[in-house]
Amino acid sequence: MNTLTSPAQTNRQTILVCFLAALAGLLFGLDMGVIAGALPFIATEFDLSSHSQEIVVSVMMFGAALGALGSGPMSASLGRRKSLLLGALLFVIGSVGCAVAHNLEILVISRFILGLAVGVASFTAPLYLSEIAPERIRGSMISLYQLMITIGILAAFLSDTILSDGGHWRWMLGIITFPAIVLFVGVLTLPESPRWLAMKDKHELAAKVLKLLRNSDREAREELDQIRESVKIKQRGLQLFRHNPHFRRSTYLGVLLQFMQQFTGMTVIMYYAPKIFEIAGFTTTREQMWGTVIAGLTNVLATFIAIGLVDRWGRKPILKLGFSVMAICMGILGYMFFIGINGSMAQYTAVTVLLIFIVGFAMSAGPLIWVLCSEIQPLAGRDFGVTCSTMANWIANMIIGATFLTLIDTIGSPNTFWLYAVLNAVCIILTLVFVPETKNISLEHIERNLMRGAPLRLIGRQDDSRQHVEKPAL
Template identity: 90%
Template sequence: MSTLTSPVNTNRQTILVCFLAALAGLLFGLDMGVIAGALPFLAQEFTLSSHSQEVVVSVMMFGAALGALCSGPMSSSLGRRKSLLIGALLFVVGSVGCAMAPALSVLVISRFILGLAVGVASFTAPLYLSEIAPERIRGSMISLYQLMITIGILAAFLSDTAFSAGGHWRWMLGIITFPALVLFIGVLTLPESPRWLAMKDRHELAAKVLKLLRNSDQEAREELAQIRESVKMKQRGLQLFRHNPHFRRSTYLGVLLQFMQQFTGMTVIMYYAPKIFEIAGFTTTREQMWGTVIAGLTNVLATFIAIGLVDRWGRKPILKLGFSVMAVCMGLLGYLFYSGISAGAEQYVAVAVLLIFITGFAMSAGPLIWVLCSEIQPLAGRDFGVTCSTMANWIANMMIGATFLTLIDTIGSPNTFWLYALLNVVCIVLTLIFVPETKNISLENIERNLMRGAPLRHIGQTPHTHSVITTERSL
């Protein structure tokens, strides 16, 4: 067995670098979370209808989709590190614009700029982490990014609750400026991805980075040899997508995974948490905001489950468990809303079911979809593949954010939550059919399996099983 997969202690420098890169997730989470608390005050300030509220929420996702689309070429030409720096600057500009918005149009434009920042961060940070971290902790380090998202959401909910007493929505939206500046300063200290350096034929610098981030020179040499072998493929991005059917398969899988994550229904809970608590019978702003904080705290704590288990249990078993939990909880919420929530006991049962749902998401689809999307793409087309999957995430996110209140108004709360329960059942089936297990497998071995025509669910097999899996019909 290679030293790359041996159970040795991880280089502390690697942990520090991964932590700094994962700070992009904190900004991501803050942007997702602040709108939940600010939206009722924005609706009052600018006299917003349900549709206008959906526009304020979903315009950020539209910007994120465009940001993700631009991130592929930008990350490929400028590098992962400079792309993160650009994302941090966009966070600063967008948050200041939201805080100072004199009119709805300025607010929408600023939210769009924040969306661009989120798109860049959601593309670049997981990609950078997957290329910096050794495979034995790759899942945990990418899950750290998701943990930072949940911490950002919780921090946003807490600040929203603090500012809600005085209705200070400008402070709710502007507070993001400060961690954005911290991210910018932190990224200045990061090394460039060794895989990107190798793609640019800067092998000596790639070797220096690996020696800094790995436990021994031998480990660094072995990984660099694997990277140099994988970058020999000259096709890139769209060209590879057009001419290589195996790369098309991994690209489509990445897109599918991101739609699966968004269609669980977690997005609506994060964006419209106070509204959901209102439906559950909590009528005061104080009750709704503190309920939102509890939801955010649950999201943070449950993410530690994924970090602790993703590299032990694997990706696929945790996903199946998570989708099952979410399907049951959405079904129960639909039933509770259908039967009517009138007593205090029924309210707290609804809250308990909601928190279990959040736990199911945070321990599974929340972090693990990002892990898988960063793992399944071959190096020669990784920027293109991750661009497509990240853009799909935000397109699906926009669809959910722009339709939830409309669904509530048209088909009612019970049917809306039953719809999400059905979608989670569909996600279980898709996981069984298409999703591979990539635990403890190097990115290079995943790529070799994919390019040899292994079925998608088998591209995470160990090298000695290649001869078996390539005989099966590709999905």
């Protein structure tokens, strides 16, 4: 009987499983990034107004919100693995539809289908990763999902730049079909989440998965015992939300975290990067596209900072640093647009500030919000809680995508960027008041602290004897 597995072998198996699941983020990023380069050509071919362009961009977020809404019940009943398979299939259908669209209506419908796929992926992949990865590397493995998003965005920017000379927007949108097929095949090899299996009373299967992915049989048994303790709570989802004030607090925190991530302003950088470079004085399509590629590369490289530090420094210190950097950069950009960007020195200064802003996001709010939203929900309500937070992400994303050009047209570039500076400053305060530190703490321990009534900012503390239990406090 096998009692110990090689740590090196187990690490490879765990990382391989997490990598395959994180490929969903690659498709997410490709769909987010590709529209930035394709939109000018689509606008020309279909003679679109600014409002129609905003619809093309934001309909994907609307689909993503609905996809996330449906992912909770689907993931709870079918499992994380089958949900990821469905997401991959929707990616294929939506990508092909965008490539062959002969009018605006077909394009919008196909973008909506892609949104459904993104909603499923953005809900299921971080949830699956949080339930598969051991606590000592959980933060970095969920951050791997965000890294895949940034790589997808960069790959989209590169392909857009290469294809822009001929205006091949159909290839820009259709090329996503190929990695979607790779994701579908990869997910077929994944094990099911042991926590979902335990919720379905499939404890033997859960034990097999944990033995495969942990360093020893003993470690697997101890984790399974903790999971069994968690699943004793029989309430699920909406019922738990209605009757348990502690679960309501964690759900509201997840929603708040996702709004914080989106209202940093990073979304507009990704969706409207060429437009921003145009505002900064880079007038040719080539300059704008290569500037966009540089922004995407910065996003990828800076995400490695989060992966390297999230399980060493912790979530909260990195978030405070990131929001501070972003607030300062947005303030500076607003001022530069206010006084006017004249001359090459001013242009490159504006680009440098923009890239520093991207670093601030990619090392903090980009990956860490997904990490926290997957960690803070109790097992009995995790599907519902993550559904709410993921929906909030896409609702906020849709608001940002559908209003940026309108804000630029109505209140001007300086005031738009100053608005985002203020929002980032607010996020610093919210982090201090509400966000817990969950580094190196098991999901079950976080759950116990939450359900005992600990203030939200303290639910990641190891010494739960110091928590307040009389009433739920924020």
